[in-house]
Amino acid sequence: MRERLKDNLFRTWIVLSTSLVFIIVVYMFLYIFINGAGTISREFLFSDPKGMPMGSEGGIFPAIVGSLLLMLIACVFASILAISTAIYLVFYCSSERVKRLIHLIIQCMSGVPSIILGLFGYTSLVLHLGLGRSLISGGITLGVMIFPYIQVRVEKTLIEVDKSVVDASYALGVSKVYTLYKLIFPMCKFDIVSAITLAGGFAMGAAAPIILTAAVIFAPVPESIFSPVMALPFHLYILTGEGISLEKAYGTALVLMLILLIINIISALINFTRKEHE
């Protein structure tokens, strides 16, 4: 009797927790949708911010492009490093101590607060390397932020590759590099791409790392990777923080959330395709 009571209580508890999270997400999304949907128009999406103060009228086009570009640079930068690190750890590193050390470092990296990463990017990239407040500085800083996320997931994927299949490739007298490119990557490509897109979404939503390294209140669509950019999270921060326009802020938030939603759906679809393939 008591066991059954416990069982029921536990069940109620987990159902309640799950529904609570679900309700919060739906409420947040609906709230922003209801308040922001009216703002969204062709003009809002495809024109520059205008008005005095800047942003009280017009659109957010440069911020959308800026955010997408920042995400792209962050993904390219982070995934090259993350995939290389994962390959090294899984297929080349034979010392357990080195592996543990690298894992420790990556764990620490994922724990660094994003504002600190922003300050790091500011001093090292913007000031010391003289890259200025630019797309490239912000992209690399975001890349450093998402590197651990990609690395951990890619490493997990590589470890899960059936060892006997890899051995079968070596047994054909085929080199390690060929095995990596022609067997292991094709086997893991969906997981790797899905890891990168998810991390890209995470980078896109982050404001702290770009406040000092890339984002400005107003800039046109960047001409080069050395131009400063507008970005959605920073624009949102300015619109609300400076009390410029709450209405535009809701619109911006909705656009940001929709883009992230699309990225997540793409990632889920990629995963789905993979399952179909198996």
Next chain:
Amino acid sequence: MNILEINNLNVSYGSKQVIKNLSMNIEKNKITAIIGPSGCGKSTLLSTLNLMVTENGGSFTGEILFKDKDVLSYEKDHLRRMIGIVFQKPTPFPFSIYKNLTYAPKYYGIKDKNKLNEIVESTLKRVGLYEEIDKDLNMLATKLSGGQQQRLCIGRALTVEPEILLMDEPCSALDRKNTANIEEMLLELSKDYTIVIVTHNLYQAKRISDYTAFILDGELIEYDKTENIFNRPKDDRTKEYIKGIYG
């Protein structure tokens, strides 16, 4: 003629010695069966012959001669090309049948489409899959049945034109019919290749092999023509092992 000569081979993983002072020769174009109870070192012996053992953290002393030259004097990749191995569990790559069979030839520089098609077709015919898959070369290899997968893996090992084919209990995961299929194929293949097969199945050793080696606790107990091992074993331990199975 001996294609492989093994002299005083010792293999160990860490401090555990798995093969103890083993010497035997393997004759060309014959099927040699290696039998013995689980954990006696049969599979380790096999994976030492093409140096896969070092990939998995093992080490060995002694001498293995392949065509009268020390295996260590060959490039590892080249050696593995000439001494192919098929594992216990079928290991198809999760691609199409076509890609499975062109994977290694492409690595060895064959780019010509016609040549590749020819390799795929002749290999499939050789392992008896050509009719079964109904010429659907784009079918995912993982969708094949277990027996078909294993035959594909044997075919894949043949695409690099090895001289020796090592087989680590290739039929232990298969049913009777598939086993018979593969055995028939091995007999056919032994005309062109030297086959060394590790097996749990004494009937199988008796049916297909020319020579049989009995290994116990990493030591070679007896090695002779298969009919002698099964009908007139010299060592009591061999006698007992064979009797135990035949009951």
